[in-house]
Amino acid sequence: MREALAGLGNAELLRTCVRFADASSRENTGGELVLQATRITLGLLAHRISQLSEQIREVDARLARLVESHAPQLLDVVGIGPDTAVTLLITVGDNPGRLDSEASFAALCGVSPVERSSGRRQIRRLNRGGDRQTNAALHRIVFTRLRVVRGLL
Template structure:
């Protein structure tokens, strides 16, 4: 067989500084493996090396959302068909060992067999911009919550005069009071003085983080509206929830094969756990847990405000389902509706 007739499938094990690639033919035979720098020049060299074996038909890459993001963009721009490959399972690694060439060969064979693969997200559109903003916002929210807990903890162990004065204040009043505390106290070795200095520092940090969150919200809300206004207009969906669902789907939501696949991605599809005469399903603890939380927020909001959802809850309660089981059912139904909005936002509306 001449070289130009050989169909080549590539596999890439990605790392921060280097990527290891392997090439296999249509029968799964290894043609070679090599390591390249994780730079633009390295991506070009990797692509040229894979093409040197024959007609490159497919490349499987581990971590297209992390270390492989740059390589994925380069391959996509070159018109190469690309799939995301899961890491080898632990059982396979115990039997085969662990090294970069071995992982690259496993990625190539997984891509060739279409085993545990998926279409990676595009990372060059508005949703990727939204994801970056949300990373900063989530970090600020987490840091603000930590700061608030630290202030509460300090007050619990503070000297009695400080504790009596601050313990019953609301969070807003506490932050304002501590942030405006006098800058001059007694000796720093005095516990009452030290705790007030610490509370003032934490309160000002809390205020700074609140300002940062508000600034990011002012950028995120219009961006979410521009990407998918119908999603934002759905019942129980605000900018935070819509932003998370958009990020989960990516810039190319058509990569999701079906509404069932989207539900599985969100961890909202129950898993079969039947055996013999037992026919049941169990809770799915996998998937994107942030997306699962977004679905939960929609459910809780609709259970409180939507008459149709409340009627469903009453009916299912009479059937003997617990509140947790009803919420799981609603998540699955809402995942179906959200999938429709994500994939066909201009034609269909979210079901009531």
């Protein structure tokens, strides 16, 4: 069975395993029992993957509608999709009193430099604080924009 499934892509593998669950009504004995149990398990897992994938698509569509209704200008920026926009909106919505400038937003996200002094030397280091989810969202935006710009050059 392993060799038969090894060459399949993800979509074909999922369809094949779903068919295993549908064909599991036969009862086998002996050496075929392990093979049948494996097929049933793969079929059940494939059904669960299909259900979860559908739920993910529904949540993604809802999030996209929410962003379009509350901050459609975010989706116009290259590198910002619905997931990233939702992360930014959550951060801003949770901290409205703390955001009075770009610098305060940068500090909130953990992307601002922090001044450090050791005697006569003044240095800046990366801010290790801030909202890590928003920091990761900004990271994705930057790298997506860099990839798009390099693709245009």
